[in-house]
Amino acid sequence: FDEKRYFRKGEKPFMVSLNGVKLGFSVCEDIWHPDGWERFYALCGAEVLININASPYYVGKYQFRESFLKARAQDNLAYVVYANLVGGQDDLVFDGRSLIIDPEGRLVFRASAFKEMVKTVSLPLEKVKSKRLMDLRLREKRLDCPSFLELQDERALPYLEGEVEGELAEEEEIYRALELGLRDYFFKSGFKKAVVGISGGIDSALTACLAVDALGKENVVGVFMPSPFTSEESKKYAFELAENLGIELLVYPIDEVFNTYRRLFESEEINLAEENLQSRIRANILFYLSNRHHWLVLSPSNKSESAVGYTTIYGDMAGGFAPIKDVYKTMVYRLARYRNSIKPDIPEGLFVRPPTAELRPNQTDQDTLPPYELLDQILSLYIEEGLSKEEIVCRGFDRAVVEKVLDMLRRAEYKRKQAPLGTKITERSFNGDWRMPVINFWKG
Structure with missing residues (x-):
């Protein structure tokens, strides 16, 4: 959440056409907003919305995360592919649990928690086309869309169903x-x-x-x-x-x-x-x-x-x-x-x-x-x-x-204020979420 201290904001969207399949890429909290990049990409014809993420863990966060990602998939009638980091950095830990949601808002793939893994999942894109034929929302607006970067991949891959990893106690x-x-x-x-x-x-x-x-x-x-x-x-x-x-x-x-x-x-x-x-x-x-x-x-x-x-x-x-x-x-x-x-x-x-x-x-x-x-x-x-x-x-x-x-x-x-770092597991840890001054006469 300190990106603006170190990075300049991007100036144009990143859109790729892979073997004719249109993909739109966003980063982290771009996907939080209903009218953000995902809506722009969908209006430009993207069928798969890919969000690359380093979303830190706390108890209960992934349920909230899945709920708004399902809304993005349904609103934009597209597959949402959410790729999340796994690992620890200072006081933060990243739980992974990358996932894929279909245009109907159904979870079709969820990776393991706290474990690096690589999975290949096939997406039946005809579901996107059929849903969009029956829904006028993405046909009413017209945008001045930039062109997609054209890429080809000639590999013949088998059809692979996604697996949904279960929840942990x-x-x-x-x-x-x-x-x-x-x-x-x-x-x-x-x-x-x-x-x-x-x-x-x-x-x-x-x-x-x-x-x-x-x-x-x-x-x-x-x-x-x-x-x-x-x-x-x-x-x-x-x-x-x-x-x-x-x-x-x-x-x-x-x-x-x-x-x-x-x-x-x-x-x-x-x-x-x-x-x-x-x-x-x-x-x-x-x-x-x-x-x-x-x-x-x-x-x-x-x-x-x-x-x-x-x-x-x-x-x-x-x-x-x-x-x-x-x-x-x-x-x-x-x-x-x-x-x-x-x-x-x-x-x-x-x-x-x-x-x-x-x-x-x-x-x-x-x-x-x-x-x-x-x-x-x-x-x-x-x-x-x-x-x-x-x-x-x-x-x-x-x-x-x-x-x-x-x-x-x-x-x-x-x-x-003088304590060592420790792994954050609650929504408000004493590391960086609890922003209280040492000298404080507030008695509320």
């Missing part, structure tokens, strides 16, 4: 999007391995699974960094996860470094500064390994925590890439369940133990935050759906809780 679709986004970021950036801090929690467990599935277990290293507040339960889960995934697990206790800092600052109590200090010590270890071995540090920070600032800047939110950055905590659990349905690598206990950062004795996330089921609903209504505070309260949510969540969201803006 939401968890599988999101998991595959995250996997592809991480894989392309890693390999296109030229890293040797990825390193993940394994805490014994659900976020780092899902991040490690994504890394293994995307990069191969031989390219993933886990690091367990226990503090004085790390439970035996967390240690057990961390070692169990690493063994199940078949990855190397390095162990660096941080007790001595942590106590050195406390002596330096004459710190006798465990307050917020001491909690965050542990997280930052761990980040230093991970980035040392990154510098030493050219490994990519993967941050396990999720969208719920990032939204309300329940994450340590230069600590657990630091990294070269954050695979689950745009994933709400409730979806983290759903994705972990999905991953375990394929291969049960995540210890079952992680699904039932209360979420905890383990930065002070007997700590749980719900000491500070509303339950994630409630928190995620409020965040989604405000961020994705754009509802105001009053509108959310009118949905039946407690006013005090809504005000607390939105206040935390505003105050955490400066942290999010």
Whole structure:
């Protein structure tokens, strides 16, 4: 969506006649508009409208995409061939799912999601001619049309029916999007391995699974960094996860470094500064390994925590890439369940133990935050759906809780501005869709 910064707009249409079949080409959002290039090409006699695209993914987008492409095919009484990119670039992932729609608005071909493929499909063009004979819409206008570029292809090809790939369940679709986004970021950036801090929690467990599935277990290293507040339960889960995934697990206790800092600052109590200090010590270890071995540090920070600032800047939110950055905590659990349905690598206990950062004795996330089921609903209504505070309260949510969540969201803006990239899976991610200033007194 930044093309105008770098490219000059084209000056004339691109129309080709291949063996007498007239084709009209458009790019990306050209096809969004009912009276755009597709209508022009159809009025000039084009029977096939080809749209080349790099349409980034988010959950639910492809259903919307198919619905307006069907309208273009029906309105213009032509085949619509929609060719979409597959792969990851920075925070975006492109899901492919190229498709063909006939003049009646029926889907006759859909490619796989998140997978490159080449398919040949035969189009019975007599359907275009018969539909146009019976419909006056494309015969009423007359345009001064440029000539078509004439091309010939003498190959004799067999008639090949199109296949429509089925839809994916939401968890599988999101998991595959995250996997592809991480894989392309890693390999296109030229890293040797990825390193993940394994805490014994659900976020780092899902991040490690994504890394293994995307990069191969031989390219993933886990690091367990226990503090004085790390439970035996967390240690057990961390070692169990690493063994199940078949990855190397390095162990660096941080007790001595942590106590050195406390002596330096004459710190006798465990307050917020001491909690965050542990997280930052761990980040230093991970980035040392990154510098030493050219490994990519993967941050396990999720969208719920990032939204309300329940994450340590230069600590657990630091990294070269954050695979689950745009994933709400409730979806983290759903994705972990999905991953375990394929291969049960995540210890079952992680699904039932209360979420905890383990930065002070007997700590749980719900000491500070509303339950994630409630928190995620409020965040989604405000961020994705754009509802105001009053509108959310009118949905039946407690006013005090809504005000607390939105206040935390505003105050955490400066942290999010300094967070690493992570794959976008929602309509409004914190990467580029959430355009909020850091200094902001708006209380709506």
